[in-house]
Amino acid sequence: MKITLSIIKADIGSVGGHIKPSQKLLERVREYVDNNGKGLIDDLYVSHTGDDIALLFSHQNGTGNEDVHKLAWDAFVTGTELAKEQGLYGAGQDLLKDAFSGNVKGMGPAVAEMEFEERPNEPFLFFAADKTDPGAYNLPLFLAFADPMYCPGLMLSPSMAKGFKFTIMDVEYTEGDRIVELNAPEDIYDIAALLRDNERFVVESVHSRTTGEIAVAVSTSRLHNIAGKYTGKDDPVMLARVQGSFPATGEVLSAYSIGHYVAGFMRGSHTGPLMPVRINSAVSYFDGPPIVACHAFCVHKGNFTEPADPFDHPFWDYVREKVARKAMEMREQGFSGVAMLPYSELEYGGIVEKMKRLDKLFKVRS
Ligand code: 13P
Ligand code: 13P
Ligand code: MG
Ligand code: MG
Numbered sequence: 578m579k580i581t582l583s584i585i586k587a588d589i590g591s592v593g594g595h596i597k598p599s600q601k602l603l604e605r606v607r608e609y610v611d612n613n614g615k616g617l618i619d620d621l622y623v624s625h626t627g628d629d630i631a632l633l634f635s636h637q638n639g640t641g642n643e644d645v646h647k648l649a650w651d652a653f654v655t656g657t658e659l660a661k662e663q664g665l666y667g668a669g670q671d672l673l674k675d676a677f678s679g680n681v682k683g684m685g686p687a688v689a690e691m692e693f694e695e696r697p698n699e700p701f702l703f704f705a706a707d708k709t710d711p712g713a714y715n716l717p718l719f720l721a722f723a724d725p726m727y728c729p730g731l732m733l734s735p736s737m738a739k740g741f742k743f744t745i746m747d748v749e750y751t752e753g754d755r756i757v758e759l760n761a762p763e764d765i766y767d768i769a770a771l772l773r774d775n776e777r778f779v780v781e782s783v784h785s786r787t788t789g790e791i792a793v794a795v796s797t798s799r800l801h802n803i804a805g806k807y808t809g810k811d812d813p814v815m816l817a818r819v820q821g822s823f824p825a826t827g828e829v830l831s832a833y834s835i836g837h838y839v840a841g842f843m844r845g846s847h848t849g850p851l852m853p854v855r856i857n858s859a860v861s862y863f864d865g866p867p868i869v870a871c872h873a874f875c876v877h878k879g880n881f882t883e884p885a886d887p888f889d890h891p892f893w894d895y896v897r898e899k900v901a902r903k904a905m906e907m908r909e910q911g912f913s914g915v916a917m918l919p920y921s922e923l924e925y926g927g928i929v930e931k932m933k934r935l936d937k938l939f940k941v942r943s
Pocket of ligand 3: 588591595628670845
């Protein structure tokens with residue numbers, strides 16, 4: 578049976594700053610989809626990661642389906658009304674357009690979708706991150722799909738021996754989707770050369786070279802390219818199919834033990850380590866640190882099991898301590914150098930005006 582998995586997520590308002598949505602808001606959004614998705618949706622799972630609400634749908638309508646996207650958009654619009662009634666902070670933050678037009682891509686919400694023939698057993702992972710952007714997945718994906726140091730399956734499993742194809746998007750290009758397809762292992766130096774630049778080049782999808790099947794889909798939107806100014810970070814979601822001809826769950830998870838430094842954190846303008854957290858976690862210190870949650874499901878005939886929470890395990894407490902230390906080490910240098918993002922990435926317009934004013938004060942000494 579051919580199924581489509583779609584994650585559509587948005588920040589439509591949160592409690593106490595950019596921390597987490599209210600319980601009522603989550604319920605309102607879920608209720609809207611329950612009441613209006615009949616006949617369209619096979620299954621639904623709703624969760625939040627920091628202040629972002631993600632809707633995971635299973636359905637049979639293919640990717641980019643207008644009805645599915647409209648259902649999610651309308652659920653977020655309905656939720657925004659409640660967020661306003663409750664006086665939540667940033668109500669409707671990610672709904673950047675007034676009217677729905679065919680597809681939520683380019684309207685603010687982040688989308689990751691894939692259509693595939695369901696295997697007899699179909700385990701997959703749904704990742705959601707807050708206070709960071711889509712490039713945060715670059716390194717973990719490279720290590721899981723191209724590096725036998727992290728993914729021994731590349732050596733051990735005959736069904737992975739041919740490696741994987743990476744589709745990488747230039748997210749600075751705004752006229753359309755500018756992409757390149759590169760193959761691991763033979764192109765790994767080229768893949769690395771692109772993926773080192775998390776703000777410009779982002780893994781959009783990964784495919785098995787053995788079966789041609791899709792393994793990974795990542796949301797690639799960059800809100801500031803849509804809005805032309807800072808409206809919050811892009812807080813990316815990702816789907817990854819696992820086991821069989823794909824890496825094992827633990828191989829996909831392994832690189833999250835690094836707590837690598839990513840863009841985001843306070844005001845979307847800083848560098849902080851990515852902390853793996855439990856499902857439905859909030860953020861805290863310095864509006865962060867950047868967090869990533871993982872929901873591990875099986876889907877069968879379009880129906881989800883309950884999720885397992887792989888980062889809810891004593892091992893990850895040790896990692897979280899390490900990541901907290903890395904966060905503090907970076908924060909000790911405040912605004913200096915790499916602790917803040919380069920000028921081109923600064924998410925707040927204020928600095929642009931400040932620099933213009935300061936520029937006029939400069940004089941060339943004669
Ligand atoms: P099991 O033998 O528990 O199925 O594990 C196999 C495997 O590939 C673990 O990564
Ligand atoms: P969000 O993008 O998660 O709303 O965070 C914005 C922010 O400015 C945090 O300091
Ligand atoms: Mg927010
Ligand atoms: Mg957010």
